[in-house]
Structures are given as structure tokens and as C-alpha cells.
Amino acid sequence: MLQDDGYKGVWVHIQHEEGQLTKPTLEILTAGRKVAEKLNHSLTAVVLGHEVEFLGRKTIEYGADEVIYCDDPKLENYLCLPYTTVLTNLVRERKPYAFLFLADEIGRDLAPRLAYRLKTGLATDNIELEIEDFYHVPTKTVYKNLLIQIRPDFATRVAKIYTPWHRPQIATVRPGNFGPAELDETRRGTFTVVKTNLNQEDFTVMLKDLRHIPTSPVQLDRAQAVVSIGLGILRDGRGNPRSSLEGFRLAQELAQAIQEKFGLKTEIGASRALIYAELKELHGLVTLDRQVGQTGKTVSPEIYFALGISGAVQHRVGMLRSKKIVAVNIDPGAPIFQIAHYPIIGDLYEEVPRLTELIRRF
Ligand SMILES: Cc1cc2nc3c(=O)[nH]c(=O)nc-3n(C[C@H](O)[C@H](O)[C@H](O)COP(=O)(O)OP(=O)(O)OC[C@H]3O[C@@H](n4cnc5c(N)ncnc54)[C@H](O)[C@@H]3O)c2cc1C
Incomplete structure (x- = not known):
């Protein structure tokens, strides 16, 4: 059944932390802006939280045309069920065409639950979004x-x-694939405050304590x-078999040369x-957070070296x-x-x- 009659507008779910929009949220605003412009729809930032109205207003400067803001002390910290209820009610009432979430811990938790309640589609972990016509052969x-x-x-x-058949289309977008939205303090938009209707059954899970996991010293994304x-x-x-540690050291020397010579x-x-080979020699060196x-x-660095990676x-x-x-591979047919x-x-x-030496002598 085609369900897109009357569905209009592109929505993005806004995440914030300690009174700031998160960096990936600026990316999802870019993704939303792109889709909204191609569809000629408006872009709506949906902000849930408590006393963060100023952040909602900020999203307009980052590209939103409209903000829907739900303020409730019970929404101060993310909890799946109350957030799902608020968003389900909003979508049923206002009928957006598409709703984008970040493919992170929160988006991966929230978007599927919302899609299930709305009985609509969900595509996860997108790296790109486009607008196209689609010809359905059977019909x-x-x-x-x-x-x-x-x-x-x-x-x-x-x-x-x-x-083609269900609306809104819900999609999660992987951070790192869209650049951050640019700030334009002259932008203006509409701001709508919406009341929440939360029930006791939305709180079968309660937040007792919030602890921050120490961030990894490996900052690949930066x-x-x-x-x-x-x-x-x-x-x-x-x-001939080579020690994995020797290979790791070669990469380390190259990395050092780049850092010292170019200050990157x-x-x-x-x-x-x-990583999954779990080689003893690389224990503690090639860890999961390096994948x-x-x-x-x-990652989206200035320069990426793929050494012995098929691609x-x-x-x-x-x-x-x-x-x-830069790719180094013995196989000329390697996809990289x-x-x-x-x-x-x-x-x-x-x-x-050879590369390391060249950089050192640069
Ligand atoms: C659901 C799913 C998720 C996945 N997620 C990820 C992910 O996040 N990241 C990821 O990396 N993979 C992921 N994979 C695995 C992925 O499909 C590949 O298996 C993996 O990336 C291959 O790793 P590789 O290139 O190191 O190994 P290989 O594919 O074995 O390639 C090794 C390469 O080294 C070259 N080589 C060999 N010797 C030399 C030499 N002396 N000098 C130069 N080149 C040499 C070979 O020609 C070959 O091209 C995922 C797979 C699935 C199914």
C-alpha cells in the first residue's frame, strides 16, 4: 500500500551532550539539508531534552528551517521508551516524509523501535542518501x-x-560521511514547542546513575x-612469512615521519x-579501536595509507x-x-x- 499521501518534510533527530550539539549531529544536519533541498521540502530539527531550547534555536543557524522542541525533565537523559513514545506521537500527528537519525548508540537503539511502532521501513548505516525516481517493474x-x-x-x-510504499522513511546515517553543517547566524526559522504525553509504562527502565566511559586515546576520527x-x-x-610486529613497526615509522615532517x-x-586475527605479537598495539x-x-583524513589491505x-x-x-599492494587487481x-x-x-625515507628527506 502506498502511504506517502500528505507526508512532507525531512526531519532529523538532534543529539546533544552537556549543553552542546554533538559533532555528528552537525553532520546529520548536512545530510538532512541535502535531502530536503533535493526534495524541495523543509528541514525540521527534532530536539528532545530539558532546558535546551537554546540548542534547538542553534540548529536553525546550522541549516534547519523549523525546530520541534519537546521539553520535559524526564527527557533530560536519553531513554529508549519515552523518546520513542514522544517521536511516535509527533510523527503520527505531523507526517514527515523522511526521518534521519545518527547511526550511533542512540540512533541504532531509537530508530528501529520507532520504525516498528509506526510499521514503516528503516535502512541502517547509510553512507550516502540520494533522491531518485524508481520504476517498479511488476506493477x-x-x-x-x-x-x-x-x-x-x-x-x-x-x-x-x-x-516506495511506507512513510516516513526512516534512515540512520553513519557519522563521518557528511561534513559538518556550516554556521550561519543570519538564518531564521520557526520554533515550535510541543507538549509531551508520557505514560508510566514508558518508564519500565529507569536511569539510576550515569557514568562516562573513559574515551580511547586512539582518535582515528580526528x-x-x-x-x-x-x-x-x-x-x-x-x-615468505614475516613477523606482524615488523609490519606494525614499518607503519609506525611511516606515521612518525609524517607527524614530524608535516605536523599532521x-x-x-x-x-x-x-584485528580479528588476534595475533599475539600485536596484542595491545592493534586494538579494536583502530578498526x-x-x-x-x-575516517576522513588529509591522507590515508592502506598497506597490505585488499580494499x-x-x-x-x-x-x-x-x-x-595511497595504497601499497602486491596485487594489481586489488580493489583498493x-x-x-x-x-x-x-x-x-x-x-x-622507501616512502618513510622519502618523507624524512623531504
Ligand atoms: C558484516 C561485515 C563487516 C565488516 N566490517 C569490516 C570493517 O569494518 N573493516 C574491515 O577492514 N573489514 C571489515 N569486514 C571484513 C572485510 O570484508 C575483509 O575481509 C577485510 O577488510 C580484509 O582485510 P585485509 O584487507 O587486511 O585482508 P585481505 O583481504 O586478506 O587482504 C590482504 C591484502 O594484502 C596484500 N598483500 C599481501 N602481501 C603483501 C605485501 N607483502 N605487500 C603488499 N601487499 C600485500 C594482498 O594482495 C591482499 O590484497 C567486514 C566483513 C563483514 C562481512
């Missing part, structure tokens, strides 16, 4: 201006998800240069295959927004070369020391 019907959700699938491809290693470090170009904050990254890709971090789609979606990509600006076909045990 010979053209659906105009659909939100096309683009995400890596579970195999080797990037999937495009078309959802790095200006990333040197990543993959399973290719386990053998040299002639197929540089981090070591890794493919999931290398780049679909199930790891998304599976799940890895590529985490680094393809890097400004420049499809996106590398500087392909180096060769043995990383020969090429990486």
Missing part, C-alpha cells in the same frame, strides 16, 4: 522522488535501498593522517581481518572520504586500487621503508 509504476538509501551490504557491494595495515603484513612479496596528527589504523570500516570507525567494501566505506589515498590516488604496486616490506 509498471514510477515512484517519483524517493529517498534512496545507500549502504554497504553484507557481501562485497554497496546496496541502494528503495522504499586524525589528519592515517596509516592502516592489513593481513598483507604477514608475508613479504615473495610469499597521525594514527595507526587496521583492517578488521588483521577502520563498516563495523569500525569512519573490501566494508573497509572502503570507512575511508573513502579521505582526501588522498579502484579508489587510490597514489597506487603503489609492490611489496610493502620494500615500498614502505
Whole structure:
């Protein structure tokens, strides 16, 4: 059944922490702005919380046309059920065409529950969003201006998800794929305060205590240069086994040279295959928080080095927004070369020391 009659507007769910819009929230405003402009709809920022009206107003300066603000002391900290109830009521009443969430701990919790209550579609972990017409062959019907959700699938491809029948279309967007929205203090928009109707059954889970998990010292998402290693470090170009520690040290020396010579904050990254190999020698060095890709971090540094990494789609979606990509691989057919600006076909045990030396002498 087609359900988009009367559904209009693009909504984004706004996250905030300690009185500030979070950095990924500025990205989702960019994503929302892009979709809204292509559809010629307005962009609405949906803000839930307590005494954060000023943040709602700020989203207008970051690109929202309208703000829906729900203030309630019970919404001060995120809880899935009350947030779902508030959003379900809002959507039923106001009928947005699309509703975007961040693909993070909160968005991944909230968006599916909302989609389920509304009996509508959800596409998760999108890296890109487009608007296109869609021709449905069995019914010979053209659906105009659909939100096309683009995400890596579970195999080797990037999937495009078309959802012609249900509204609103709900999508989560991976942080790191859209740049932060720009601040324009001259922008004006409308601001609507909405009452919440929360029930006792929305509080079957109560928040007793809030503790901050210490943040990892590895800051891949902030790095200006990333040197990543993959399973290719386990053998040299002639197929002889090499110590993974030796491979790691080569990457570390290259990272050091970049940092010292160009002053770029540089981090070591890794493919999931290398991390999951759980090599004893790399214990404590190549840790989970260094994983780049679909199930790891998304990075967008000035320069990304892929050393002995094949470039599976799940890895590529985490680094393809890097400004420049250098790939070192013995296999000329490796998929990483499809996106590398500087392909180096060769043995990383020969090429990486050469690169490091070149940078040192630069
Ligand atoms: C649901 C799902 C989620 C996933 N999420 C992620 C993710 O977040 N991140 C991720 O990275 N992967 C992820 N993967 C795994 C992904 O599909 C690949 O298996 C993985 O990225 C491969 O890692 P790799 O490139 O290190 O290893 P390989 O694919 O084995 O590639 C090693 C490469 O090294 C080259 N090589 C070998 N020796 C040398 C040498 N001496 N010098 C230079 N090159 C050499 C080879 O030619 C080869 O191309 C995911 C998979 C699934 C199914």
C-alpha cells in the first residue's frame, strides 16, 4: 500500500551532550539539508531534552528551517521508551516524509523501535542518501522522488535501498560521511514547542546513575593522517612469512615521519581481518579501536595509507572520504586500487621503508 499521501518534510533527530550539539549531529544536519533541498521540502530539527531550547534555536543557524522542541525533565537523559513514545506521537500527528537519525548508540537503539511502532521501513548505516525516481517493474509504476538509501551490504557491494510504499522513511546515517553543517547566524526559522504525553509504562527502565566511559586515546576520527595495515603484513612479496610486529613497526615509522615532517596528527589504523586475527605479537598495539570500516570507525583524513589491505567494501566505506589515498599492494587487481590516488604496486616490506625515507628527506 502506498502511504506517502500528505507526508512532507525531512526531519532529523538532534543529539546533544552537556549543553552542546554533538559533532555528528552537525553532520546529520548536512545530510538532512541535502535531502530536503533535493526534495524541495523543509528541514525540521527534532530536539528532545530539558532546558535546551537554546540548542534547538542553534540548529536553525546550522541549516534547519523549523525546530520541534519537546521539553520535559524526564527527557533530560536519553531513554529508549519515552523518546520513542514522544517521536511516535509527533510523527503520527505531523507526517514527515523522511526521518534521519545518527547511526550511533542512540540512533541504532531509537530508530528501529520507532520504525516498528509506526510499521514503516528503516535502512541502517547509510553512507550516502540520494533522491531518485524508481520504476517498479511488476506493477509498471514510477515512484517519483524517493529517498534512496545507500549502504554497504553484507557481501562485497554497496546496496541502494528503495522504499516506495511506507512513510516516513526512516534512515540512520553513519557519522563521518557528511561534513559538518556550516554556521550561519543570519538564518531564521520557526520554533515550535510541543507538549509531551508520557505514560508510566514508558518508564519500565529507569536511569539510576550515569557514568562516562573513559574515551580511547586512539582518535582515528580526528586524525589528519592515517596509516592502516592489513593481513598483507604477514608475508613479504615473495610469499615468505614475516613477523606482524615488523609490519606494525614499518607503519609506525611511516606515521612518525609524517607527524614530524608535516605536523599532521597521525594514527595507526587496521583492517578488521588483521584485528580479528588476534595475533599475539600485536596484542595491545592493534586494538579494536583502530578498526577502520563498516563495523569500525569512519575516517576522513588529509591522507590515508592502506598497506597490505585488499580494499573490501566494508573497509572502503570507512575511508573513502579521505582526501588522498595511497595504497601499497602486491596485487594489481586489488580493489583498493579502484579508489587510490597514489597506487603503489609492490611489496610493502620494500615500498614502505622507501616512502618513510622519502618523507624524512623531504
Ligand atoms: C558484516 C561485515 C563487516 C565488516 N566490517 C569490516 C570493517 O569494518 N573493516 C574491515 O577492514 N573489514 C571489515 N569486514 C571484513 C572485510 O570484508 C575483509 O575481509 C577485510 O577488510 C580484509 O582485510 P585485509 O584487507 O587486511 O585482508 P585481505 O583481504 O586478506 O587482504 C590482504 C591484502 O594484502 C596484500 N598483500 C599481501 N602481501 C603483501 C605485501 N607483502 N605487500 C603488499 N601487499 C600485500 C594482498 O594482495 C591482499 O590484497 C567486514 C566483513 C563483514 C562481512
